[in-house]
Amino acid sequence: MSPQASTPLVPAKTDPEMIRNFCIIAHIDHGKSTLADRMLQLTGVVQPRQMKAQYLDRMDIERERGITIKSQAVRMPWEHAEDTYAFHMIDTPGHVDFSYEVSRSLDACEGALLLVDAAQGIEAQTLANLYLAMEHDLVIIPVLNKIDLPAAMPDKYAAEIAGLIGCEPEEVLRVSGKTGEGVEELLDRIVEEVPAPEGDAEAPARAMIFDSVYDTYRGVVTFVRVVDGSLGHREKIRMMSTGATHELLEIGVSQPEPKPTQGLGIGEVGYLITGVKDVRQSKVGDTVTSQARPADELIRGYQEPRPMVFSGLFPIDGSEFPVLREALEKLQLNDAALNFEPETSTALGFGFRVGFLGLLHLEITRERLEQEYNLELISTAPNVVYEVTDESGETHQVTNPSEFPEGKIADIREPIVDATVIVPAEFIGPVMELCQSRRGAMQGMDYLSEERVEIRYSMPLAEIVFDFFDNLKSRTKGYASLNWQGTGEQSADLVKVDILLQGDKVDAFSAITHRDQAYDYGVKMASKLKDLIPRQQFEVPVQAAIGSRIIARENIRAIRKDVLSKCYGGDISRKRKLLEKQKEGKKRMKMVGTVEVPQEAFITALSSESGSKEKAKK
Known part of the structure; x- marks a missing residue:
């Protein structure tokens, strides 16, 4: 039996000096999950007979689409200079819609691997995640992946990364997640460069919740990173923002399957099970402390995910409305960013108005409802949230054209985003033309290298959520990458267009558009x-x-x-x-x-x- 085949038993608490917490950040499809697979194999936490591609992508839809939707935290042992270190790796999603998953994962780390495809170079989402990591003061280790590809140009893209983060091109590691080349050097580099977690072992226990999932049999599984003190098995804990108290029925680490331990100490990343059935009692960003010796101060939380796009979901068969309600409630247990409320349409019957982070989030949610709960659904055209002020000065939040107030309107404000497009220089013209046709205002343009340009525009979110990305890809032969971030609101000349059949309004076809596009x-x-x-x-x-x-x-x-x-x-x-x-x-x-x-x-x-x-x- 090989030494890697048996997994060492996890000690109750690990010396913080021997812990390294890091995450992998990259654009979608740059090989994060494949690199994570090689790390799991090299450190021996997954036995060869259990190994499968994209091991950490657990959902069927993740495996079908080849994308990561939920973050996963894994503990791995690694020997370096005759010492055994405990790595906590967090594999994060790459798509812009799931950047809130990335932001909360960064709160649990001291270092980040910036992963770039050696055949494609830096993409827009890579940049966004890099800036996020820099805001959290993380140590950045630049890595070029997929160097085994025939189209790989490691020297060219190493220079691009070096120019961006201010290091030498030689310092950029070159690895192949597929063949495993360079992965051992990468793990050694993590030991040397990522700092050990800091905290006060004598202080009252404080642990930050960075994720929570719902398990049908065990209730809510809460993932935490311990900052100060320690938590132990059967200890009574308190959630600091809600004041709720629970008993720890199980405490442990993911390896990547759950492994119970006697407790978690400073810097450790693990899970807690209290038997609670309501995921809202384990609020992400909350601080867990000991009930016997509580802490006074909350750990700095993270930003609440705010829905940006709203769409109505209606069952084709009206009798399936209760099934849809139950399905949405179950999905919400594992997806903190999903929110919904009942809605009635004269045309479509009973359904729900659901808030999403973006179009992919909408698509994934709808697909999961159809696959996992056998529902047939109609989704209405996506809308953003408008602030409409009427003549009397009253302000209305409008997520659906049917909520648009009647009578004269004093002002309409719509959400604005900063969009970043990275594209080969030959496509600058078509991209600028597209952005300007969507009411975009140019903010600036930078050359990342001779061939690649970063173009920044300020645009209304309503112009991006519908088919902007499809148009962008078709105009740039698929080479453009897009990232956007909400920046606030601005007044706009918007109108509500009603569709009338035989003189009667059909609410399902109404839309809020810019006056120039209404006709x-x-x-x-x-x-x-x-x-x-x-x-x-x-x-x-x-x-x-x-x-x-x-x-x-x-x-x-x-x-x-x-x-x-x-x-x-x-x-x-x-x-x-x-x-x-x-x-x-x-x-x-x-x-x-x-x-x-x-x-x-x-x-x-x-x-x-x-x-x-x-x-x-x-």
Whole structure:
């Protein structure tokens, strides 16, 4: 049996001098999870027969898409200069929507591996995560991954990284997560450069919660980083922000499977199980302390994730509404950034208004609801949060066009973001043209190297959330990378566009757009519905309106029954009489008839995919 096959038993508490806490930060698909796999193998915490690719990506959807959504914390032993060190590695997501997962993971670390693909170089999200790590005063170890690829250009990108963080190109480590080349040197470098955690062993216990997940059998599993003092098995603990007290039924570390210990000391990263069933009692960013000897001061928390994009989720079968509620409650247990409230639509029935961090977060949540709970859902077009002030000076938070106040509006404020695009120099023109067409204001432009440029724009979030990224990729042949960060709000000339069928508003099709784009939206929606809604016994006008002013119109022609089919020759007046009678009937039907909009029409008109597919065809 190889020495790596058996995992050493975890001691109750480790000397802080022998602990190294670090995380891996990188752009999506730059090889974080594969590098983590090699570290798990080299340190022997995962036996060869249990090893599988992307070991730390536990969710089916993570494995399908090849992306990390939830952070994972792992403890690994590593021998260096005849001493055994305890590494706590936190594998973080790379996508912009999940940067809140990254920010709270950084609070639990002293060092960060800045991982860059040797074939692609620095991307926008890498930069954003680098600045986050610098704000937390972490030691940055630059690493070039995928040096085994034929397209790798390690020298070129090492110079790019060196220019960015102020080191020599030779100091940038070169590794291959796939083959394992250079990973041992990287682990040695972590021992030498990442500082040991500091804390007061005699002080009252203080541990920061940086993540919590819900386990069906064991309740809430809370992940903490101990800052001062220590926590022990069966100890009574208190959550400092809520004042709730619990008994520690189990305390331990992840290796990467849970391993119970007698306690956790300074600098250690581990998990607590108290048997609590409500994840909101283990609030991320809260401080855990001992009830017998409580601490006075909270550890500096992290920023609460704020939903940026709202969308309505409605079950296609109305009877599945309770199932959807239960499914969202279960997802919320593992996703602190998800929030929802019930919503009723005259067209779509009962559903929920759900807040997300971005479009990928929306897509992932919807996919999980459909896969894990067998639900069929309609999601309405994504909206951002507007602040609308009416004539009387009252301010309304509008997350849905149906909440838009009637009457005169004094001011509308919309969220603004700072967008960073990194792109090859040959595509500067198309990127600037796209950003300006989306009401962007240029903030600056820097050359990272001769071939690659960082372009910064201030833009309304509403212009980014719909199909901006798809357009950006198609205009730059897939080479551009995008990152954005909310910076506040600004006043804008926005209007609510209503869609009317037979003079009645259909709330599901309403939208809040910029005045300059309202006409285009109205024309597009009216022509789309004309094709989707089946013909009735009477003519149906489809109109787009801003307030009482109609800006676009299409007519759905009536089905005409041939009332003259039984008239063979004879007097023309008989035929006229029949036609007049039909005309009267249609007129009366138009007054009392209602337009039935089939479910398929809603699904097709509201799905954002249909809009982007149509554009792609053109």
